[in-house]
Amino acid sequence: MSRLIYFAGSIRGGRDDVHLYQSLVQELRTYGTVLTEHVGDQGLSVQGEVSETGDKEIHDRDLDWLQQSHVVVAEVTVPSMGVGYELGRAVVMDKPVLCLFRPDCGRRLSAMIRGAKGPRFTVMDYRPDQIKTILDQFFSQTQIQT
Numbered sequence: 335m336s337r338l339i340y341f342a343g344s345i346r347g348g349r350d351d352v353h354l355y356q357s358l359v360q361e362l363r364t365y366g367t368v369l370t371e372h373v374g375d376q377g378l379s380v381q382g383e384v385s386e387t388g389d390k391e392i393h394d395r396d397l398d399w400l401q402q403s404h405v406v407v408a409e410v411t412v413p414s415m416g417v418g419y420e421l422g423r424a425v426v427m428d429k430p431v432l433c434l435f436r437p438d439c440g441r442r443l444s445a446m447i448r449g450a451k452g453p454r455f456t457v458m459d460y461r462p463d464q465i466k467t468i469l470d471q472f473f474s475q476t477q478i479q480t
């Protein structure tokens with residue numbers, strides 16, 4: 335069975351890093367199916383998705399995808415309530431998690447993310463040119479049940 339990857343990145347928290355999300359989604363496609371490709375869509379604005387039935391539909395669909403996923407990768411440099419929430423839920427679901435943070439942004443990552451580090455929760459400081467190496471390392475070293 336193909337690996338299902340949940341990619342999380344800021345939407346209403348701010349789209350400053352959308353080009354990075356797009357590269358990450360592209361790279362992640364080489365490791366499996368990315369359920370949340372829309373997060374890296376440059377056409378998706380800070381308003382978020384337009385949904386007939388509103389935010390509940392987005393929330394319920396995403397939690398469904400999170401439940402189905404085998405692994406969660408989050409770009410956490412731009413602070414996002416939604417990404418923080420998804421990460422908390424992923425921990426409760428015992429999913430393997432990789433959080434990627436760019437220290438050159440000038441902010442400090444929340445202690446609730448950096449401090450969550452553990453055997454199933456990896457936090458990596460990175461530069462965009464290291465994406466390939468970091469993902470390779472993570473996917474080869476992490477036990478991912480499919």
Ligand SMILES: O=c1[nH]c(=O)n([C@H]2C[C@H](O)[C@@H](COP(=O)(O)O)O2)cc1CO
Nearest residue numbers: 342343344345346347382383414416417
């Ligand atoms: O339109 C949306 N679609 C969607 O899938 N999300 C999910 C996926 C992202 O990883 C995360 C972003 O949360 P936020 O919008 O609070 O930055 O929430 C969030 C929104 C808007 O909040």
